[in-house]
Amino acid sequence: MSVRNLLLIGLPVAALSFGCAKSPLQAEGVVTTTRTTTSTSTTTSVIPDLVGAVAAVAPKGTGVAAATVFSFSLGTPPAGGVPPYTQAWTFGDGAEGAGVSPSHLFLSPGVFTTILTTTDSRGISAKTTAPVVVGTVTGRWYAEFGGFQPEGLDIIQNAAALTVTINDTTNLLGFAAGTGSLANPRMMSVSATFGGLTPFAGTFIGTLDENLKVWSGVVTGYSGCPCSFTASR
Helix, strand or coil, rough: CHHHHHHHHHHHHHHHHHHHCCCCCCCCCCCCCCCCCCCCCCCCCCCCCCCCCCCEEEEECCEEHHHHHEEEEEECCCEECCCEEEEECCCCCCCCCCHHHHHCEEECCCCEEEEEEEECCCCCCEEEEEEEEEECCEEEEEEEECCCCEEEEEEEEECCEEEEEEEECCCCCEEEEEEEEEEEECEEEEEECCCCCCCCEEEEEEEECCCCCCEEEECCCCCCEEEEEEEEE
């Protein structure tokens, strides 16, 4: 075979080899990409309005001036706002307190408005009120006991101290005078000494109801006693 024929046969082979060397690594239209994204989300919370705590007062009913120690607490806790909360109290007689469970002694009778101020961590405040009723035991009390006719005791209160007089014409015991005292929450005791041929002291010790209208307990000193007594005014 001539050299010319060998060259003609070799050219297609060389062309084919050249084309394979230039083949792409990926098919046409296929692109590989890497995308990195960063997203930031913001959540907005609505703070509910602050609702102040509601005060609970004990004991219930009317207290005795200079004797009944009232205890205050959170009957209903605060809500809303941003905790933690603080509590401040004004008792209506010029005195103040703090915390969740203060106590207070009212020295004079009256109807007092206790204000409870709840403050959250932002300094936002809410107020609630609670009434407190305080009375005295001054007046005439009629005590019934034993086989005696009702005994009239005239009692005058001065702070926690008492004076008492009895003018017993019904039971023919005559006149008696003495003193007494009050104690927390509604305890009352008096003792009055009768003169005459056989002097003796009649002593009444008992508790008052929550309206300061009924006083009941034990009386000593009278003939046939100790006896249970109930007094009213």
